[in-house]
Amino acid sequence: MARMTMIEALRSAMDVKLAGDPSVILFGEDVGYFGGVFRCTSGLQARYGEERVFDTPINESAIVGLAVGMAAQGMRPCVEIQFADYMYPAYDQITQEAARLRHRSNGQFTCPLVVRMPTGGGIFGGQTHSQSPEALFTHVAGLKVVIPSNPYDAKGLLIAAIEDPDPVIFLEPKRIYNGPFSGNPHAKSMSWAAHPAGEVPEDHYSVPLGKAAICRHGSDVTVLAYGTMVHVAQATVDQTGIDAEIIDLRTLLPLDLATVRASVEKTGRCVVIHEATRTSGFGAELIAEVQEACFWHLRAPVLRVAGWDAPYPHALEWDYFPGPERIARALKQVMEA
Known part of the structure; x- marks a missing residue:
């Protein structure tokens, strides 16, 4: 066991899957060299190369569309939408393509795709960096929707999501990524604002989807x-x-x-x-x-x-x-x- 923040636990989950499954691939805006805006993928491109962890243009529809095609052909893409607020251009690809692929093909194709999105407020990001759109996905048959609350669950649920044969929307509450945001005016009186770290196994394990x-x-x-x-x-x-x-x-x-x-x-x-x-x-x-x-x-x-x-x-x-x-x-x- 190791002490990890949620960011470190998520990175560990992706590291474990990249090391153990050559079909797993990560991409999105700034996830490669920069390691993601919240550094969730920091160091993974250096470890696994630019063919498995790479940056994309600022084009959410293209990110998810490419991932759907890859998933249909047997790969397991885990893509990042930089903020959940940015997912709307990709909503058509998520709901009309990824969610329906298994059923519209009568089981001929599956879509083992994970779409990671930082969600919620807590960083003074304003209206375009703070939304919580989970209800927009729970209305869509064919999707799974996951929101972890602690580092242990974050790693185990993300591993389970990557291994799942169908598309998973993985929403990550940015307010508990690393602990209370320093700009929080009530931080001293709000010790519940975040639990920065928790005990997390360093190797492979999973937390089952669909279990509270x-x-x-x-x-x-x-x-x-x-x-x-x-x-x-x-x-x-x-x-x-x-x-x-x-x-x-x-x-x-x-x-x-x-x-x-x-x-x-x-x-x-x-x-x-x-x-x-x-x-x-x-x-x-x-x-x-x-x-x-x-x-x-x-x-x-x-x-x-x-x-x-x-x-x-x-x-x-x-x-x-x-x-x-x-x-x-x-x-x-x-x-x-």
Whole structure:
């Protein structure tokens, strides 16, 4: 085991797969010589050469389109979109080509493709570097959607994603890449803002896609979260004294409904937390699933705590994020219902 940040764990995952599988190839904007804007691929081009780790033009549609073709012919491309906000030119390739290739070819072709994207806020990147578009992918049949919350899961999930025979959207919360962003005005009072490092095996292992993790066992209320919000939820619960069960979904599609259902049936209450905009966010789908599966066990309405229904506020992003105060208020509300 070694202490790794999430960036180091992701790099280790790609290193392991490049070393062990000649069909794995990495490319994207600045991922080669520069090592990526967040340095996730730093050193990999020097180790494996420019044919396996290479830079591309600023053309997201071409990046994913090339990757789809490579995947259809037996390679395993793992490509990076520099920020999730930049994925829109490639959305057609992802949803119309990659997601449908297995089914439209009646199984003749598969698409073992991973699209990595830094997601969410926390770096004062403004409206074009801070979006959380996970719901746009969970609506698309044929895709898998993954969001890790810690270094151990990040490496294991990325290895599993690269080894998966179908396309995986791998969203990486940049707010917990390396620890709290130094420009965070509340960093001293917000120790939950990030967990910089964790114990991670240096060799090959995988974390199964489609399986949630119970981060904290409890009996009062079920809290559903993913990515950065897992840490915010944990810190909030510790402050409230409420005996909450916190579930890190890890994979949004396919969703581990069995784990969610068992927890809500036990607690009778549920709060959903995500950073993305509230309306039509993934929380709405989670609430629908809980209502359908657990209606007769619920003792209170299912609540959600999310980002504002507004364009991403550059100067006010730390108020935009669901924080301890808003989450604690929701927990108190469901407990008093």
